[in-house]
Amino acid sequence: MGADDTLPGTGLSVYTAVYTETGMGILIKNPEAERAVRELADLTGESLTTAIEIAVKERLEAKRAAAPRHKPRSVEEMRAITRKYLTPEARAGLLPPITKADFDEINEIPGLDDE
Template sequence: MPVLIKNPDTERKIREVASLHGETLTGAVDRAMDRELAAARPPRRRTAEEILAAAAGLREEAGIWEPMPPMTKADWDEINEVPGFPEDDD
């Protein structure tokens, strides 16, 4: 299906881009539209498998081979003390 470009400046830009990249006018427009569509579309949500694989990769890079054991609130509070900050009386 043909597309008619009535704006001379737009046509000049398409021809210039096509010439710079050594491609056809159709190729230049197609490439530009691919970039525009990629930028306009919302990012794809990652699957659970992708997230787990990424976490495994990070653990491996950090040298952590197994998940950390469960932590109690007391353990958490102990490692997150802020000197000079009053403690909660929970």
């Protein structure tokens, strides 16, 4: 790298500007994947980059649409679930109230000290 490689007025080499101001490239080492991308680009008349970009965006969109959406439960739904798993003793109110010590013992995390 010499003076010819320096960007005017910046003191930065051409290589520094190129590698820090562009996105990271992708190297495809799978011959079948490369063949498929080249075929897609030929069929669509797009550049390799555009063909990959569109294909990935379409697949992401399809996967996101197919992913189950999390619907927050209503208070009534949570109460119904709780009732389903309550023991007869708990339903009848026959269990003593749980203390913090009881809760901590039940939910103990091995290796975690109180301090």
